[in-house]
Amino acid sequence: xxxxxxxxxxxxxxxxxxxxxxxxxxxxxxxxxxxxxxxxxxxxxxxxxxxxxxxxxxxxxxxxxxxxxxxxxxxxxxxxxxxxxxxxxxxxxxxxxxxxxxxxxxxxxxxxxxxxxxxxxxxxxxxxxxxxxxxxxxxxxxxxxxxxxxxxxxxxxxxxxxxxxxxxxxxxxxxxxxxxxxxxxxxxxxxxxxxxxxxxxxxxxxxxxxxxxxxxxxxxxxxxxxxxxxxxxxxxxxxxxxxxx
Amino acid sequence: xxxxxxxxxxxxxxxxxxxxxxxxxxxxxxxxxxxxxxxxxxxxxxxxxxxxxxxxxxxxxxxxxxxxxxxxxxxxxxxxxxxxxxxxxxxxxxxxxxxxxxxxxxxxxxxxxxxxxxxxxxxxxxxxxxxxxxxxxxxxxxxxxxxxxxxxxxxxxxxxxxxxxxxxxxxxxxxxxxxxxxxxxxxxxxxxxxxxxxxxxxxxxxxxxxxxxxxxxxxxxxxxxxxxxxxxxxxxxxxxxxxxx
Numbered sequence: 001x002x003x004x005x006x007x008x009x010x011x012x013x014x015x016x017x018x019x020x021x022x023x024x025x026x027x028x029x030x031x032x033x034x035x036x037x038x039x040x041x042x043x044x045x046x047x048x049x050x051x052x053x054x055x056x057x058x059x060x061x062x063x064x065x066x067x068x069x070x071x072x073x074x075x076x077x078x079x080x081x082x083x084x085x086x087x088x089x090x091x092x093x094x095x096x097x098x099x100x101x102x103x104x105x106x107x108x109x110x111x112x113x114x115x116x117x118x119x120x121x122x123x124x125x126x127x128x129x130x131x132x133x134x135x136x137x138x139x140x141x142x143x144x145x146x147x148x149x150x151x152x153x154x155x156x157x158x159x160x161x162x163x164x165x166x167x168x169x170x171x172x173x174x175x176x177x178x179x180x181x182x183x184x185x186x187x188x189x190x191x192x193x194x195x196x197x198x199x200x201x202x203x204x205x206x207x208x209x210x211x212x213x214x215x216x217x218x219x220x221x222x223x224x225x226x227x228x229x230x231x232x233x234x235x236x237x238x239x240x241x242x243x244x245x
Numbered sequence: 246x247x248x249x250x251x252x253x254x255x256x257x258x259x260x261x262x263x264x265x266x267x268x269x270x271x272x273x274x275x276x277x278x279x280x281x282x283x284x285x286x287x288x289x290x291x292x293x294x295x296x297x298x299x300x301x302x303x304x305x306x307x308x309x310x311x312x313x314x315x316x317x318x319x320x321x322x323x324x325x326x327x328x329x330x331x332x333x334x335x336x337x338x339x340x341x342x343x344x345x346x347x348x349x350x351x352x353x354x355x356x357x358x359x360x361x362x363x364x365x366x367x368x369x370x371x372x373x374x375x376x377x378x379x380x381x382x383x384x385x386x387x388x389x390x391x392x393x394x395x396x397x398x399x400x401x402x403x404x405x406x407x408x409x410x411x412x413x414x415x416x417x418x419x420x421x422x423x424x425x426x427x428x429x430x431x432x433x434x435x436x437x438x439x440x441x442x443x444x445x446x447x448x449x450x451x452x453x454x455x456x457x458x459x460x461x462x463x464x465x466x467x468x469x470x471x472x473x474x475x476x477x478x479x480x481x482x483x484x485x486x487x488x489x490x
Contacts, residue, residue, distance in 0.1 A: 007455075007456070010453050010455045010456040011456050013453045013456070014273070014452070014453055014456045014457045017266075017269075017448075017451075017452065017457075018270060021262075021266045024262075025263060028259070041332060042332035042333045042334070043310075043331050043332045044331060044332075045331075046331075046332070051332075055311065058307045058310070058311075059307065062303045062304065062307060063380075065288075065303070066300065066303075066376045066379070066380075067376050068376055068380075086288050086289060086290075086291075087286060087287035087288045087289075087291070087296075088287045089287070089375075089376070090373065092373070128335065128337070130334075131311045131312050131313055131334070134311070135311075135313075139384075195451075198451065199451050202447060202448075202450055202451050203262075203447075203448055205447055206262075206440075206443065206444050206447050207259070207262065208255050208258050208259055210252075210255045211252070211255040211256050211258070211259045212259045212262075
């Protein structure tokens with residue numbers, strides 16, 4: 001893993017198209033609120049989980065077997081993600097100074113913010129496509145989570161390495177506000193938001209609106225502004241405060 | 246389900262972006278040929294399956310529980326997809342005249358053509374990202390399969406309904422060549438190929454090529470030309486020859 005900040009920034013940038021596409025895919029179905037209601041999963045032995053919770057549990061059960069969660073930026077949403085892989089996986093050393101990646105697990109923030117976003121990207125109503133809705137929800141949640149954790153781990157480590165004395169001082173002091181302001185680069189954030197807006201429009205430019213719902217670029221831009229960027233920074237602070245010296 | 250041909254065509258068109266995006270996602274990893282080799286799955290009890298075969302089996306096991314394969318255009322690649330759903334699913338009547346959707350199952354063609362495409366969209370080599378590669382392979386395979394089966398079932402039924410006497414005659418005669426030429430509309434196929442080319446370019450226009458591999462539009466256009474369009478027509482003929490009167 002290369003820890004130069006411009007390489008990390010380019011990797012984060014490349015996840016933008018993926019996230020945008022997942023939102024577009026989900027938006028092709030109505031809100032289908034049933035899939036988010038506790039217990040309304042329709043399974044004979046589905047317990048009190050919502051259909052989305054159940055789908056995520058099954059998915060992470062499979063993903064854990066295949067070794068997904070050995071990668072720092074892939075953090076599990078459910079306890080099923082803590083199972084051991086069933087295959088031999090060799091992972092390169094990632095250069096992070098933290099033993100247990102799950103000490104930085106922001107999936108609860110990702111989940112809650114995504115559920116709150118659904119009414120803004122989907123048409124209100126119920127079209128009965130519950131299976132497809134939760135399939136796309138899982139894909140979107142995993143894509144958002146990957147972006148946020150990738151940023152939290154690698155941006156933080158990279159910034160630390162570029163000014164170790166300054167960050168060591170701030171970490172010792174334990175002042176989150178000071179860390180937050182050291183990690184914040186407002187011009188860069190503005191650039192990201194502008195780029196998101198253009199990408200959402202470009203990607204949807206050729207869509208046939210007879211059958212495809214189009215998402216306003218403002219909605220995804222605001223999600224970046226109010227969730228992805230700040231939650232990533234929360235994660236960066238978490239990482240730095242737990243960083244092993 | 247609406248069986249007007251222009252609505253069906255618009256639905257097929259809207260699956261294009263999805264397929265293109267899946268190819269782009271897969272292309273971010275190297276070819277990783279190991280994942281397609283029988284027995285090289287790294288699982289302690291993975292048998293003679295390739296890693297991709299194993300991932301598809303796990304995936305379809307989960308998908309079957311959630312009811313995916315009750316939808317005509319979702320045909321399973323593996324026997325696991327034939328399991329019964331674990332949840333109550335109400336499906337609308339789709340207007341198709343065939344009892345067992347699996348009598349039109351083109352997944353073997355989809356699989357073989359996709360594996361042959363991999364060297365054209367991915368960089369040659371091995372980057373060790375086996376888990377991510379097969380995850381994206383499954384997503385791509387399912388997207389291609391959905392497009393082909395959707396076309397095979399609904400385009401065929403819609404064309405039958407628009408000229409029932411003509412098609413009843415051709416079906417009785419059982420002449421595949423005559424059916425193929427009745428189903429072929431060359432101008433439309435040319436339009437599709439042109440549109441694919443433009444979409445591949447538009448979708449990738451804003452990509453940061455420092456970290457993102459770009460796929461030549463020609464490659465995806467050729468895949469549509471040599472696989473998606475002809476295999477869909479093979480499926481249409483299969484459907485018509487098995488259509489219940």
